[in-house]
Amino acid sequence: MIFLKSANKPDHTDDEQLLHQYRQTGDMAVLARLYEKYMHLVYGVCLKYLKDEELSKDAVMQIFEELVVKVNRHEIKYFKSWLYMLSRNFCLMELRSGKKIQEQPLDEFMEFAEEMHPVNVYREDDMAALERCKQKLPKPQKICVDLFYTDEQCYKDIAAQTGYAINEVKSNIQNGKRNLKICLEKNREH
Amino acid sequence: MSINQPDSEQIRKYLNGELDARAMHQLERQAQDDPFLAEALEGYEASASDQQANFADLRGRLHNRVSEKKKPILVLWRVLPIAATLLIAITLGWLWLSPKGEEPQKQQATMLKKQPDIAKGPRLSPAMLPKDRQPGLSKPLIAGDALPDVAENLVANRASHSYTRSSRRQHIVTQRVDEPTGSADVVAVVEAPVDASKADITSIAVTQFQKEKVEGKIAGTVTDATGHAIPGARIIVKGSNTKVLANSNGEFFLPIEANKDSVTVQMMGYDTKKLLVNGTGKLEVKLDEAASTLTEVEVTHKMRPPDIHDAQPQLGWKAYKAYLNDKAVLPTGETGKVKLKFLVDTQGRISNIRVIRGRSDTMNRKAIALVVNGPEWYGDSESKLKEIKLKIKFHKTTTDL
Numbered sequence: 001m002i003f004l005k006s007a008n009k010p011d012h013t014d015d016e017q018l019l020h021q022y023r024q025t026g027d028m029a030v031l032a033r034l035y036e037k038y039m040h041l042v043y044g045v046c047l048k049y050l051k052d053e054e055l056s057k058d059a060v061m062q063i064f065e066e067l068v069v070k071v072n073r074h075e076i077k078y079f080k081s082w083l084y085m086l087s088r089n090f091c092l093m094e095l096r097s098g099k100k101i102q103e104q105p106l107d108e109f110m111e112f113a114e115e116m117h118p119v120n121v122y123r124e125d126d127m128a129a130l131e132r133c134k135q136k137l138p139k140p141q142k143i144c145v146d147l148f149y150t151d152e153q154c155y156k157d158i159a160a161q162t163g164y165a166i167n168e169v170k171s172n173i174q175n176g177k178r179n180l181k182i183c184l185e186k187n188r189e190h
Numbered sequence: 191m192s193i194n195q196p197d198s199e200q201i202r203k204y205l206n207g208e209l210d211a212r213a214m215h216q217l218e219r220q221a222q223d224d225p226f227l228a229e230a231l232e233g234y235e236a237s238a239s240d241q242q243a244n245f246a247d248l249r250g251r252l253h254n255r256v257s258e259k260k261k262p263i264l265v266l267w268r269v270l271p272i273a274a275t276l277l278i279a280i281t282l283g284w285l286w287l288s289p290k291g292e293e294p295q296k297q298q299a300t301m302l303k304k305q306p307d308i309a310k311g312p313r314l315s316p317a318m319l320p321k322d323r324q325p326g327l328s329k330p331l332i333a334g335d336a337l338p339d340v341a342e343n344l345v346a347n348r349a350s351h352s353y354t355r356s357s358r359r360q361h362i363v364t365q366r367v368d369e370p371t372g373s374a375d376v377v378a379v380v381e382a383p384v385d386a387s388k389a390d391i392t393s394i395a396v397t398q399f400q401k402e403k404v405e406g407k408i409a410g411t412v413t414d415a416t417g418h419a420i421p422g423a424r425i426i427v428k429g430s431n432t433k434v435l436a437n438s439n440g441e442f443f444l445p446i447e448a449n450k451d452s453v454t455v456q457m458m459g460y461d462t463k464k465l466l467v468n469g470t471g472k473l474e475v476k477l478d479e480a481a482s483t484l485t486e487v488e489v490t491h492k493m494r495p496p497d498i499h500d501a502q503p504q505l506g507w508k509a510y511k512a513y514l515n516d517k518a519v520l521p522t523g524e525t526g527k528v529k530l531k532f533l534v535d536t537q538g539r540i541s542n543i544r545v546i547r548g549r550s551d552t553m554n555r556k557a558i559a560l561v562v563n564g565p566e567w568y569g570d571s572e573s574k575l576k577e578i579k580l581k582i583k584f585h586k587t588t589t590d591l
Contacts (some may be wrong), residue, residue: 032256039248040198040241044230047237053244056233060248064255084226148222154214156207173222 015079023072031071035064038080042087049091063090133183140164141176148173198245205234408444410473412436412455420477423457428464444473501534501576504566517560518584520553528557530580536569546579557582 018034021027035042042063046056063086076082134142140162147158148169159166203209204217221228234241412423419440426433427446436442444453446467453473455463460477467473503510526549533542540562548554560582570576 028256032252036249036252038226039252040201040245041226041230043241043244043248044201044233045226047233048229049233051236053237053239053241057244057248057251061251061255064252080226084229087226088229148215148218152212152215154211155218156214157211170218177222 019071019076019079028068031068032064034079035067035083038083042083045084045087046091049088049095059090059094063087066090129184129187130180133180133187136183137176137179140168141172141179144169144172145176145180198241201231201234202240202242204231205238408446408467408473410442410444410475412440412442412457412475412477414460415476415478417476420457420460423455423460423475423477425475426454426456428452428454501538501570501578502568504538504568510565513565514560514580514582517564518557518582519587520556520584522552523586524550524553525584525586526550526553528553528582528584530557530561530582531577532561532580533575533577534567534569535575536571538567538569540567549584553584556584 015034015037018030022030022034039060043056043060046059046063047053050056050059066086067083070086074082134145137145143162144158144164147153147161148155153161155166155169158164158169162169164172200209200213200217204214209217217227217231221231410425412420412425414420419436419438421436421438421440423436423440423442424433425436425442425444427444428451430446430451432445434442434444444467451467453465453467455465455475455477457477459480461480463475463477465473465475505513527547528545528549529547531542531544531546532540534540543558543561545554545557548557561580
């Protein structure tokens with residue numbers, strides 16, 4: 001069951017403290033410290049969308065400016081999720097404004113559009129349901145999910161074992177996980 | 191493997207294949223749960239080059255951005271001396287152009303240039319010596335803000351030859367007195383008097399000066415013909431933008447220097463008054479009530495509130511029901527309900543009363559009488575006749591509710 005839970009409990013308390021401290025003191029250095037924690041992620045996201053290192057670096061700085069403006073205007077529950085949305089929206093706006101038009105297939109956007117904080121509580125009788133749901137999965141998804149979550153293998157090893165490409169492994173796991181979740185939710189309603 | 195957020199270093203190792211299978215799996219698991227990380231990884235995978243230099247660059251830029259804030263403060267400190275210099279320059283210019291500043295003032299001004307730290311001394315303005323002490327005294331000479339050091343120079347150079355230019359920094363008030371015989375400068379030294387007689391002059395001059403400085407404005411009151419204060423009157427200084435309002439006690443203070451200004455005092459309901467400000471005495475303004483008055487406005491109450499459209503008791507339903515409840519009592523003590531039906535026309539008149547469901551004859555008649563002789567009704571604004579159904583409940587006594 002454990003594999004549907006978040007593997008990492010994100011350390012929100014530290015973020016909250018920094019955010020609180022910034023709001024009280026207005027000290028930009030505090031905000032910068034908070035931002036720096038996630039800057040490599042913001043940069044990575046920018047790289048994904050803008051596909052250019054210099055553009056991405058500028059975007060990271062611009063996102064920080066946006067952060068300065070917006071951080072006091074919005075109620076932020078989880079800084080990390082909020083920053084993720086802020087960064088992504090910024091990049092999408094950037095693409096839309098024509099600075100760097102690049103067609104993105106829709107499902108690439110949808111791929112990670114799952115909720116950031118899934119409900120982590122599963123009941124015991126879900127176990128049986130999960131097994132049933134897993135049997136219903138398409139075979140490649142079932143294999144990849146099993147290898148990834150049960151055997152705790154990495155993408156590379158799974159790819160070597162199954163003969164799928166790494167990207168296929170990844171999307172099989174993602175889609176399998178999503179299908180399992182949908183299946184389980186249906187199960188609970190009945 | 192740590193469960194902490196993967197840092198950029200770990201991501202780099204992952205991308206370079208430097209992590210073992212277990213660590214890779216950990217990171218991949220995190221990415222599965224964390225779209226932020228997943229998208230970032232995708233970005234790195236796509237670019238496929240080492241990003242450490244870019245991280246360093248970004249960190250530097252972020253730190254520069256954050257420490258930028260301190261710069262404006264530094265700039266401010268640079269601006270302050272400039273402002274001080276400008277202030278001195280303006281003071282100098284004013285000294286030059288001052289109409290009464292003839293030869294001695296020029297001397298002061300030239301000396302001033304040698305005194306860079308002039309603005310530090312306390313600012314003193316000239317004071318007027320009492321007339322009884324100095325007959326034939328003319329208006330005070332205004333020497334400006336930077337006067338103390340100027341005065342010190344004067345002391346050193348002309349007024350008192352016994353002084354040498356020492357490091358002494360004292361507060362000095364100069365006073366130029368035009369005597370009939372010619373001109374002479376009186377120098378008064380505060381705290382360190384030259385001699386007893388000069389000290390005497392000084393103390394008087396200083397107290398006079400303070401008084402003027404504090405009350406530097408012209409005070410006044412605005413009252414009506416009977417002497418009552420008129421709060422809120424507007425006092426306008428002619429030829430300037432200065433406008434003040436009298437406070438709740440009718441008092442006002444005008445920040446004007448010259449005595450020749452004319453002011454206008456206005457207040458609604460009173461005649462506007464123009465007067466000349468003469469001297470520094472208190473300005474007492476009496477306003478006469480304006481002959482013209484506002485036209486009267488008569489407010490009448492319309493009988494029917496415009497928002498009532500349905501036929502209903504004029505008292506409102508609540509009060510009407512209370513009335514029925516109060517009166518629906520028979521001497522016999524008989525109880526029961528009577529349901530009535532009647533029509534109300536647009537004038538609120540009641541007609542066509544029928545009993546839909548009644549009890550005894552007396553009770554029915556009493557119920558009808560209660561409605562017919564009861565409180566008046568509003569007619570319906572839409573239809574000509576409105577049918578009303580009413581249930582009247584009879585009870586034993588008025589207290590039996």
